[in-house]
Amino acid sequence: xxxxxxxxxxxxxxxxxxGDSLLSRGMKQVGSISLNHLSHVILAVLNxxxxxxxxxxxxxxxxxxxxxxxxxxxxxxxxxxxxxxLLTLIAKFYLHEAVTTSRWIGVLLISAGVGFVTQxxxxxxxxxxxxxxxxxxxxxxxRNEP
Amino acid sequence: xxxxxxxxxxxxxxLASTTGDVLLSRAMKQVGDVGALWxxxxxxxxxxxxxxxxxxxxxxxxxxxAFYSLLFGLSWGDVSLIAPxxxxxxxxxxxxxxxxxxxxxxxxxxxMAAVLVACGVVLLAA
Numbered sequence: 001x002x003x004x005x006x007x008x009x010x011x012x013x014x015x016x017x018x019g020d021s022l023l024s025r026g027m028k029q030v031g032s033i034s035l036n037h038l039s040h041v042i043l044a045v046l047n048x049x050x051x052x053x054x055x056x057x058x059x060x061x062x063x064x065x066x067x068x069x070x071x072x073x074x075x076x077x078x079x080x081x082x083x084x085x086l087l088t089l090i091a092k093f094y095l096h097e098a099v100t101t102s103r104w105i106g107v108l109l110i111s112a113g114v115g116f117v118t119q120x121x122x123x124x125x126x127x128x129x130x131x132x133x134x135x136x137x138x139x140x141x142x143r144n145e146p
Numbered sequence: 147x148x149x150x151x152x153x154x155x156x157x158x159x160x161l162a163s164t165t166g167d168v169l170l171s172r173a174m175k176q177v178g179d180v181g182a183l184w185x186x187x188x189x190x191x192x193x194x195x196x197x198x199x200x201x202x203x204x205x206x207x208x209x210x211x212a213f214y215s216l217l218f219g220l221s222w223g224d225v226s227l228i229a230p231x232x233x234x235x236x237x238x239x240x241x242x243x244x245x246x247x248x249x250x251x252x253x254x255x256x257x258m259a260a261v262l263v264a265c266g267v268v269l270l271a272a
Contacts, residue, residue: 004181065196066181068174073167073244074252077237078259084270106269113262116255124251 001122005070009079011063017083019056021090026050071122078117081110152227155219159232162212164239168247169205175248176201230271234264 026049030040044050067076085107091097177183177195184192196202219228241260244250 065170065174068171069177069180072250073171073248074241074250074256074260076171077167077240078256078263081237081263081267084267088270100272102269102272106266106272109262109266109269113259113266116262117259120253120255121251124249126249 005067005122008063008066009076012060012067012076012080013083013086015056015060015063016080017086017090019053019060021087022049022053022056024053026053072124075117075120075122078113082114085110148223152219152223155215155222156228156232156235158215159212159219159228160235160239162208162215163232163236164243166205166208166212167236167240168243169201169208171244171248173199173201173205226271230268234267237261237264237267 026047027044029049030044030047045054064076064080067080071079088099088103088107092099173196174180176199177192180192183195216228216232219232237260241252241256245252250256
């Protein structure tokens with residue numbers, strides 16, 4: 001894993017959580033949309049929070065696809081779940097919401113999960129195609145790729 | 147009865163988003179390292195390779211299905227059940243599906259990570 005790849009993973013995490021919060025804030029400003037006035041959905045895009053939220057979610061999709069091009073799905077998903085932790089910290093220290101003990105335990109579990117997965121290699125090496133007699137598992141030394 | 151509807155929506159969301167994640171992951175492995183490809187052949191090449199990949203298009207279709215299942219589910223059940231239950235189950239089903247369909251090496255670290263994150267997501271919603 002290089003610094004550039006960690007930055008892409010950070011991009012996935014940040015874009016998803018900030019994008020979701022902005023969409024949520026924007027849609028609350030727009031108000032509830034009834035099925036009789038579906039055109040209001042299109043007008044909702046004019047709300048700055050909604051527009052920025054959509055941009056960030058596009059950024060999320062691009063960085064998620066980039067991460068999947070060089071890392072396993074079972075690496076990317078847990079590694080980017082730090083976004084839940086980030087949202088809780090935003091809720092506590094920025095929005096001054098009350099965060100219960102069970103939520104803090106949830107934050108701890110997710111952080112531990114992220115710690116576990118980032119200890120290991122990011123990509124399964126498939127030497128079966130090139131070297132059929134070698135072990136299928138990626139040796140720890142392959143982790144620090146060029 | 148309402149519970150049964152909510153759980154069938156959760157099952158649909160989990161199935162569709164797992165399918166989508168597996169297809170998108172397979173598509174991007176076929177495209178190859180996006181950074182290197184961009185460096186060598188430019189952004190246009192990256193976009194055309196991604197957008198012409200059948201797995202990518204099917205993956206987006208599956209993700210769209212998951213999104214609409216979520217919308218339907220939310221109209222039948224509580225957001226406090228459907229959103230965390232589907233998000234947390236997806237971490238575990240993705241680990242199983244990645245092992246079976248993508249032949250990823252899901253070692254004890256990755257199982258632990260999937261289960262811990264799944265439990266954490268449930269607790270965050272509690």
